[in-house]
Amino acid sequence: MTATAVTEQEKGKFAAFFESVRNIRREGWGSIEGYVFILPLVAMWMLFSGYPYIRGILIAFQDYRMFKPETWPILASFCGFENFVKMFKDKAVIQGIKASFNMWAWTVPFTFALALFTAVMLNRVRNPKLASLYRVLITLAWVIPEAAAMPMWTYLLDGNVGYVNYFLRDTLKIWANPPAWTSDFFWYWIAIAVASIWKGFGWNMLLFLLGLYNIPSELYDAAKIDGANGLQTLLHVELPGIRNIMLLYLVTNVGWVGGGLVNVWTFGTGPQAIGRTLSLYSWQVSFQGTARMGYGAAMNFFAGVCNLILAGLVFKLFPTEKA
Amino acid sequence: MNLPRINKTIKRVLLHVCLILIASFGIFPFIWTTGSSFKTLEEFYELKPSLLPRNPTVMNYVYVFRGIGEGGQSSGAAYMLILYRNSIYTTVVSTLLTVAIASLAGYAFARLKFRGRDAIFYFFIVLMFLPAGGTLMALYTLMRTLKLIDKLWGLILVYTGGGGTALFLMRQIFLNIPSEIEDAAKVDGANSLRIAFQIMFPLATAGMVLVGIMKFMGGWSEFILPQTFIRSADKMTLPIGMWRVTTIANNLAQARTLPSPGVTYTVMLLVVLPAVLVFVFMQKWFIRGAVEGLKL
Known part of the structure; x- marks a missing residue:
């Protein structure tokens, strides 16, 4: 979660886990009340995260159907890799993977750039009252439920009565013939990307900003004494200072395969459902119509494995710096 | 004014213009939404939309709280208030529970x-990093077994x-939290429960609020x-209940059964x-x- 945690996990989480298991025998009982303290969390977590997690992987190898109780036991409907084979013959899956990638490519790099730019700017505002005001205004979008935020943009970007088109065409007079954003095959991606960036960049801006606030002021002073200008301070003090947070952004956002669920759902999937991502399709397959939960789970599992590989690549390419 | 000072002022102005x-x-959609919620029906059919309403009216609010039904139609009971109750109940209870058990652990x-x-x-940590498959689907089967489907408590x-x-x-x-504080308390002979609840937990208040806000x-x-x-519609939480109402209501508005898109x-x-x-x-x-x- 935090950059420190990323560093910690990068040390080899599996190695750390096995080592700690081996150490159990040598440990003393210590503070017994510790078990009481962790009990509520461990119990809740085992029931509502741990069990579904393991059972969810098994479901992906079953022809599990919600309305057919005879398919519920694992052995009754075990089908090996059949779900995965079926997936790649399914046009909607291929289309969903494409949609997920488009969503990622139009959103994630721009969110990063805008968040970083805003954080660096905001870090230069010296007046604390003003900085706090900007911070609230910029992060406000982050707290809005997507179910309300996305429709706001669908109405704003409406081709006929939307305010954005009126603003571009009649107020600024810079675009005589603006597109019908939400129903055009190309502009749909721009429209949903603008809405998603608007929704997401505030939170990432906040993370970058907290990182910048934590850079010791001596470093800035040293840079000033050395006669560094604004750009040099940025390159040699600020960006290295938040390297781990940028890495955190990369690791948490590099997995594009299962991306885009709630935003697509609430924004609308566009003309001929071009925006229907893999995870949205998986939900629809699992809980609507004939409710083939096994097939839906297989899609999610495939996305999960892909994303894990992508995150692993990031760790290999950009090792975290130990503080 | 000399040149470097002018330079500095320009930079300052640019910074604030950007911000x-x-x-x-960031806030433009709010202004549009807030403005539109006070607009009259006539204003929506004008060809020149304005950011702020020209003749503000509270008619839309009256309509919503008088009783907007689950299908967007007017009904006797105030569906909005039911959804508010459901959302506040689930969110507040689960936030308090999470802060409590996560702080202890x-x-x-x-x-x-x-x-x-x-x-x-x-x-x-290891389990969090393994790829999740059908967690949601398995959770559904668990909830079905526990008879928690369609229950607010299940959601909590x-x-x-x-x-x-x-x-x-x-x-x-x-x-x-620095360990000196803990050590000092130990020297003074405080027992471990006292250290936990009277010394350490108050020091972590800011963190608990942070976790609470994020969970909320x-x-x-x-x-x-x-x-x-x-x-069931009367157990739905606010964002989804209202999302359904607005997407349905929007179509109804085109059929002119709602008083206004407002x-x-x-x-x-x-x-x-x-x-x-x-x-x-x-x-x-x-x-x-x-x-x-x-x-x-």
């Missing part, structure tokens, strides 16, 4: 030494039990879980408002907790 532009991008994992502590903690339990973020944050926050925001906005586990905007604004208020009033705590506790 004002970004901030306007975070404290134990960070500060107490007991047999198997590290093994349990690393087990959490899922919110509370899901995700390790709160635990990791609380553990990190307790790790960052997450729970208030949650979309997928209620969609999956709640069936109702749609009013509904959206009412969904957004509690989250925004909590954030605006708590953001100082939020920043404090994050800067002090996390050391990103």
Whole structure:
């Protein structure tokens, strides 16, 4: 979660886990009340995260159907890799993977750039009252439920009565013939990307900003004494200072395969459902119509494995710096 | 004025112009939504939409609270209030439960030494990093077995039990509290429960507020879980209930059975408002907790 945690996990989480298991025998009982303290969390977590997690992987190898109780036991409907084979013959899956990638490519790099730019700017505002005001205004979008935020943009970007088109065409007079954003095959991606960036960049801006606030002021002073200008301070003090947070952004956002669920759902999937991502399709397959939960789970599992590989690549390419 | 000073002023002005532009991008949809929620029907059919209403009216609000039905049609009962009750109930209870159990466990994992502590903690981390498959589908089967489908309590339990973020944050926050304070208390002969509840927990208040705010925001906005586990309209949470009303109401508005598209905007604004208020009033705590506790 935090950059420190990323560093910690990068040390080899599996190695750390096995080592700690081996150490159990040598440990003393210590503070017994510790078990009481962790009990509520461990119990809740085992029931509502741990069990579904393991059972969810098994479901992906079953022809599990919600309305057919005879398919519920694992052995009754075990089908090996059949779900995965079926997936790649399914046009909607291929289309969903494409949609997920488009969503990622139009959103994630721009969110990063805008968040970083805003954080660096905001870090230069010296007046604390003003900085706090900007911070609230910029992060406000982050707290809005997507179910309300996305429709706001669908109405704003409406081709006929939307305010954005009126603003571009009649107020600024810079675009005589603006597109019908939400129903055009190309502009749909721009429209949903603008809405998603608007929704997401505030939170990432906040993370970058907290990182910048934590850079010791001596470093800035040293840079000033050395006669560094604004750009040099940025390159040699600020960006290295938040390297781990940028890495955190990369690791948490590099997995594009299962991306885009709630935003697509609430924004609308566009003309001929071009925006229907893999995870949205998986939900629809699992809980609507004939409710083939096994097939839906297989899609999610495939996305999960892909994303894990992508995150692993990031760790290999950009090792975290130990503080 | 000499040249460097002019230069500095220009930079300052540019900085604020940039920030004002970004901030306007951030709040512009709110202004539009707020403005539109006060518009009359006539204004929506004019060809020149304006950001702020020309003849403000509260008609849309009256309509929403008088009783907008689940299909967007007018009904006797105030559906809006039912949804508010459901959302507030699930979000507040699950937030309090999460803060309580995550603080206890975070404290134990960070500060107490007991047999198997590290093994349990690393087990959490390892499981979080393995690829999830049909977690939601399996959760559905679990809830069906426990007879928790279509129950608000089921939703609360899922919110509370899901995700390790709160635990990791609380553990990190307790790790960052200097150990001198604890040692001093030990020297004074305080027992371990006193150290925990009278010394350590108050020191972690900012962190608890941070975790609480994040959980509140997450729970208030949650979309997928209620969609999956709640069936009846009168048990739905606010964002989804209202999302359904607005998407249906929007079509109805085109059929001219709703008094005005302004109702749609009013509904959206009412969904957004509690989250925004909590954030605006708590953001100082939020920043404090994050800067002090996390050391990103």
